[in-house]
Amino acid sequence: MQKRDELYRGKAKTVFLTDEADKLVLYFRNDTSAFDGEKIERLERKGEVNNKFNHFIMQKLEAAGIKTQVESLLSDTECVVKKLDMIPVECVVRNIAAGSMVRRLGVEEGLVLEPPTFEFFLKNDALHDPMVNDYHITAFGWATQEQIDEMKRLTFAVNDVLKPLFEKGGMLLVDYKLEFGLCNGELILGDEFTPDGCRLWDKETRKKLDKDRFRQGLGSVVESYIEVAKRIGLDL
Numbered sequence: 001m002q003k004r005d006e007l008y009r010g011k012a013k014t015v016f017l018t019d020e021a022d023k024l025v026l027y028f029r030n031d032t033s034a035f036d037g038e039k040i041e042r043l044e045r046k047g048e049v050n051n052k053f054n055h056f057i058m059q060k061l062e063a064a065g066i067k068t069q070v071e072s073l074l075s076d077t078e079c080v081v082k083k084l085d086m087i088p089v090e091c092v093v094r095n096i097a098a099g100s101m102v103r104r105l106g107v108e109e110g111l112v113l114e115p116p117t118f119e120f121f122l123k124n125d126a127l128h129d130p131m132v133n134d135y136h137i138t139a140f141g142w143a144t145q146e147q148i149d150e151m152k153r154l155t156f157a158v159n160d161v162l163k164p165l166f167e168k169g170g171m172l173l174v175d176y177k178l179e180f181g182l183c184n185g186e187l188i189l190g191d192e193f194t195p196d197g198c199r200l201w202d203k204e205t206r207k208k209l210d211k212d213r214f215r216q217g218l219g220s221v222v223e224s225y226i227e228v229a230k231r232i233g234l235d236l
Contacts, residue, residue: 084181094175169231174199
């Protein structure tokens with residue numbers, strides 16, 4: 001398989017075409033962004049850490065019967081993925097109140113949510129990723145009701161796999177976002193699962209080990225990602 005032209009350049013990843021029509025190369029850059037791209041920095045080794053972390057997590061999900069886009073590692077910073085027609089919404093599960101939920105609803109950060117909550121957000125930086133619901137998604141043709149129901153089911157299935165994985169490493173999976181796409185009509189987990197797209201706290205101290213370290217200027221961003229990886233059995 002040969003990597004070819006750049007297809008899409010996001011805030012932290014670049015997607016390349018290949019000589020196989022149904023395969024893409026996902027390149028994890030060292031770029032780090034927050035607040036819809038208003039804060040951007042380059043952090044040494046971040047691309048490598050996120051690429052390997054994502055591959056490790058996706059393997060865990062595949063082993064649990066959840067189909068993902070990721071096929072194989074290509075290099076330290078690249079992986080081979082299936083080409084998907086992405087659905088333009090983010091699926092968010094929250095186990096503990098943090099981030100935008102705290103700002104929107106005025107609840108206390110750290111409140112345990114029983115049951116965990118589910119939210120949809122439209123992927124649109126210009127509009128600051130507004131919250132949407134099933135009616136918006138079907139009315140605008142972004143997905144069918146059947147696909148919506150399956151995205152919810154799979155997103156909670158991911159919680160059932162990853163929450164105990166992180167807990168075993170002494171961490172709390174606070175919340176996370178997922179994206180899905182279609183491959184030959186089948187709904188498949190796409191994009192990534194890394195500390196860029198979830199919140200992880202130390203179970204005892206509530207120390208933040210995720211991208212909030214970058215958002216809030218806490219420092220040691222990549223070092224914290226590496227600590228998370230080691231705690232769940234990935235040696236970087």
